[in-house]
Amino acid sequence: xxxxxxxxxxxxxxxxxxxxxxxxxxxxxxxxxxxxxxxxxxxxxxxxxxxxxxxxxxxxxxxxxxxxxxxxxxxxxxxxxxxxxxxxxxxxxxxxxxxxxxxxxxxxxxxxxxxxxxxxxxxxxxxxxxxxxxxxxxxxxxxxxxxxxxxxxxxxxxxxxxxxxxxxxxxxxxxxxxxxxxxxxxxxxxxxxxxxxxxxxxxxxxxxxxxxxxxxxxxxxxxxxxxxxxxxxxxxxxxxxxxxxxxxxxxxxxxxxxxxxxxxxxxxxxxxxxxxxxxxxxxxxxxxxxxxxxxxxxxxxxxxxxxxxxxxxxxxxxxxxxxxxxxxxxxxxxxxxxxxxxxxxxxxxxxxxxxxxxxxxxxxxxxxxxxxxxxxxxxxxxxxxxxxxxxxxxxxxxxxxxxxxxxxxxxxxxxxxxxxxxxxxxxxxxxxx
Amino acid sequence: xxxxxxxxxxxxxxxxxxxxxxxxxxxxxxxxxxxxxxxxxxxxxxxxxxxxxxxxxxxxxxxxxxxxxxxxxxxxxxxxxxxxxxxxxxxxxxx
Ligand SMILES: Cc1cc2nc3c(=O)[nH]c(=O)nc-3n(C[C@H](O)[C@H](O)[C@H](O)COP(=O)(O)O)c2cc1C
Ligand code: FES
Ligand SMILES: [Fe+2]
Ligand SMILES: [Fe+2]
Numbered sequence: 001x002x003x004x005x006x007x008x009x010x011x012x013x014x015x016x017x018x019x020x021x022x023x024x025x026x027x028x029x030x031x032x033x034x035x036x037x038x039x040x041x042x043x044x045x046x047x048x049x050x051x052x053x054x055x056x057x058x059x060x061x062x063x064x065x066x067x068x069x070x071x072x073x074x075x076x077x078x079x080x081x082x083x084x085x086x087x088x089x090x091x092x093x094x095x096x097x098x099x100x101x102x103x104x105x106x107x108x109x110x111x112x113x114x115x116x117x118x119x120x121x122x123x124x125x126x127x128x129x130x131x132x133x134x135x136x137x138x139x140x141x142x143x144x145x146x147x148x149x150x151x152x153x154x155x156x157x158x159x160x161x162x163x164x165x166x167x168x169x170x171x172x173x174x175x176x177x178x179x180x181x182x183x184x185x186x187x188x189x190x191x192x193x194x195x196x197x198x199x200x201x202x203x204x205x206x207x208x209x210x211x212x213x214x215x216x217x218x219x220x221x222x223x224x225x226x227x228x229x230x231x232x233x234x235x236x237x238x239x240x241x242x243x244x245x246x247x248x249x250x251x252x253x254x255x256x257x258x259x260x261x262x263x264x265x266x267x268x269x270x271x272x273x274x275x276x277x278x279x280x281x282x283x284x285x286x287x288x289x290x291x292x293x294x295x296x297x298x299x300x301x302x303x304x305x306x307x308x309x310x311x312x313x314x315x316x317x318x319x320x321x322x323x324x325x326x327x328x329x330x331x332x333x334x335x336x337x338x339x340x341x342x343x344x345x346x347x348x349x350x351x352x353x354x355x356x357x358x359x360x361x362x363x364x365x366x367x368x369x370x371x372x373x374x375x376x377x378x379x380x381x382x383x384x385x386x387x388x389x390x391x392x393x394x395x396x397x398x399x400x401x402x403x404x405x406x407x408x409x410x411x412x413x414x415x416x417x418x419x420x421x422x423x424x425x426x427x428x429x430x431x432x433x
Numbered sequence: 434x435x436x437x438x439x440x441x442x443x444x445x446x447x448x449x450x451x452x453x454x455x456x457x458x459x460x461x462x463x464x465x466x467x468x469x470x471x472x473x474x475x476x477x478x479x480x481x482x483x484x485x486x487x488x489x490x491x492x493x494x495x496x497x498x499x500x501x502x503x504x505x506x507x508x509x510x511x512x513x514x515x516x517x518x519x520x521x522x523x524x525x526x527x528x
Contacts, residue, residue, distance in 0.1 A: 094449035121503045122477075144505070160505070167477075167504075356443070356466055356527065376464075385527070386464030415445070424438075424447045427454065430462045 019079040020195055022236060022244065023177050025057040025154070029064075029079035030240075031072030034191045039100075043213040047206060048191035051076075051100055052240045054181060055083050056174060058151025061090035064115070064242055065156075065172055065181050065400050070103030077104065077111075083193055086112040093156060094119045095183035096169045097126045101240055106131065109138055117144045120160055123168035143170075145228065159228045160197050161185070163221035165214060171175065171229065178235035184214060185225060186252055188242030199249040206242065207252075211259050213353075217324075219353050222260040228254065264323050271303045272416035274358075275320055276409075278330030279309040279341050284364030285330045291402045292391075295409025302413040309341050318348045325416050326358030327377070328409075331371045333363065338371035346378045359384035360412055362391035362405070369394075387415045440524040441465040442484060452520055456481060456513035466527040472514045477504035480514040480528035487511075489521035 019027040034048035051068035053076060062084045068076040092115040094102065109115065109131075117140040119127055124142045128135050139229035143149075148157040159171040165184040172181040188207040215222050230253055237245040237252055245252050276293050280286035289306060296304040307317070321327055329345075331338040359379035361372045372390035379386060391408045393401045414420040439459060440447040446463045457479065460467040470478030477500050483490065487509055493501065497515045510528050 091440045121505055125503050142474075144504075162505070286525060379464075380461060380464070380468070381467045383466055383527075384445045385466035387446070389464070420445050422440075422445050422447060424449065427448055427459065430448065 009031065017075075019055070019083045022054075022139055022179065022238065022246075026174070026177060026179060027055045027079075027083045028195060028238075029053050029055050029076060029083065031068045031075040031079075032191050032193055033069065036189075036191075038256050041190055043189065043209070045189040047189070049189040049241050050191050051103075052238065052242075052244070053080075053101075054238060055080060056154060056156065057084065058154035060150065060152025063089045063091035063093060063149070063151055063156060064089055064108065064112075065093045066095055066101045066183065067104035067108055069100045073104040073107060077107075080108075082195065082355070089115045091115060092117045092286060093172050093181070094123055094127070094160075095172060096240065097123050098166055098184075102130060103364060106134065109134070113138060116149070118147075118149060118156075118158065120144070120158075120162070120168050120170040120351065122162060122166075126166075126168050159225070161221070161225035161228060163218045165218070171225065173232060173234075175232075178233070179238055180229055180232060180234040180236070180237045181240075182229070183240045185222065185239060186237050186245060186256065187214070187239040190242040192243065195244055196247075197243040197245045200243045203243055207255075208259075210241070211256070215260070217351060217353055219260045222256065226257055226260065229253065230257070231243060262321055262323055263344065265387070265403060268303050271301050272326070272413075273303045273305070273324040274328065274413060274416060275305070276304065276306045276328045276330065277309050277317065277322045277345070278307075278362075279332070279339050280330070280364075281334065281339075284393070285332050285362070286363060287397050287402065288391065288393060288405045289328075289330045289364050291397070291405035292315070292330075292409035292412070295406030296413040298406075298410055298415060299413030299419070301417050301422065304409075304413070305346060309345060314344060314348055318352060321349060321354070321357075322352040323339045324357070325408060326360070326412060328360040328362060328412060330373050331361070331363045331375060333365040333369050333371035336368060336370050338363075338374050342371075342375060346375070346382075349382055355383035357384045358415055359386050359410065360388055360390065360408075361386075362393075362408065364393050364395060366395060372394075387420065388412060435520045437489065437518045437520050438522045439518050440485075440522070441467075442524055442526045448480070450518055453517050455517050456511075456525065460513055467513050467525075468527070469514055474500060474512055474515045477501070477506075477512070479505060480504055480510050481513040481525050482507070482528045483509045483511055484521035484524040484526060486521055489519050489523050491519055492519040 030052035190206035278289035361375035470476040
């Protein structure tokens, strides 16, 4: 157990203890967490963070958008009470149910049980788990793009933007004021009580670093969310962490578009790309790698590159893999396992989107050869497709092994161009694979 | 017994299967990019797009229907851990 609750208490800076007006009738009611130093175990937060929640007041209703981390509930409720009574809250929008935004939810619903909860369909599943028996007590509706809820002279419109962190994420658009509430999207782990991008310190590094650690694995989902948000031309982007973006919102939209687009703006044209990365203790796996490269290079329309994992740095390899269409990973079996550098690379691949890429494994071994299967299992876990069973060769490859490695390379390349001949197999034969 | 085939287009392979086989029994072995979480029809991770032959698949159960709806599935999407190939030729790819 941790020594004292105080370790997790959320110290509030002396300034701005109250709610902060964004435009008349729309308030920030979040909380500052300047002492947070690690977020989700995924990233360090040297400057802390904030959990942003909002209240929108209309002529016929009051909406609360998101809550805060449970450790910061007191600050949230104090700010909320300064702008609205609990019995006035008619709508509760949950853009994302991760605990940093749903920490005060159960208590808020106890205090405002009449609030009509609006959540994405994926959020509904998670909400059921979070609220347990209390789920049935409240009015909860799933909403998707095109749905809206009226507050009288103001209304909130929902945009379904899944996987811009969790499957449940959505954005909410207040069109009268042109404010988009984006939850984790456009966030920064940057704690500054001056709150607005034109008033806070230099948070550009934090904005970028947050994208890299939180959003990068969901790059194509970010791009899909931007497709919905950009046409709205918002005047204010109100995320759930860090500064509210009101000075030049278009700049942030353009920057997110750039960050979620392919990293190398030049290059392969319509060619498919295959990167072969290997590590080799005594040269056998290296020979296979070279032969696979030679075979793959015979396929027109495929650009093949070959890298010795042991001679490069991890991060550039991750950048490379993010952009290529396929990878073949070579590793010997050492002590019944793939070698550490390969595992380190594979562990880093959660930082990028790998779904749908072509993957393959190969390697030399002495007697048991576990490594290739282990790597294949990991590549499948990364949602890659593995059209060719891994290539395993005992010790030094023979001329026949090298011919097979070239054929393996040719087949991988053909799977990239779509020219691989269709194959047919019986279920019984599959067991042998 | 009637013959059934299931084609995984992402790895261009067709498997001849006994009628009643679940997609989950094959997809990982052929290396298809269809991935699984719960394997019990609850999480929606294994959502799979049916390109051809949807009529040859088992009817979705109430649970599958609910999970498909909550995952915003299209009309040709199914859960690979749930549905069975009953007959004919079915073509799928990861959803
Ligand atoms: C950044 C992040 C990503 C997550 N991704 C997944 C996921 O892909 N699948 C899943 O089942 N749960 C996912 N979760 C949910 C966690 O597994 C869940 O919150 C768990 O209870 C955390 O356990 P802990 O308290 O030991 O950290 C994710 C949680 C976080 C914070
Ligand atoms: S794996 Fe969870 S629904 Fe199929
Ligand atoms: Fe999140
Ligand atoms: Fe968050």
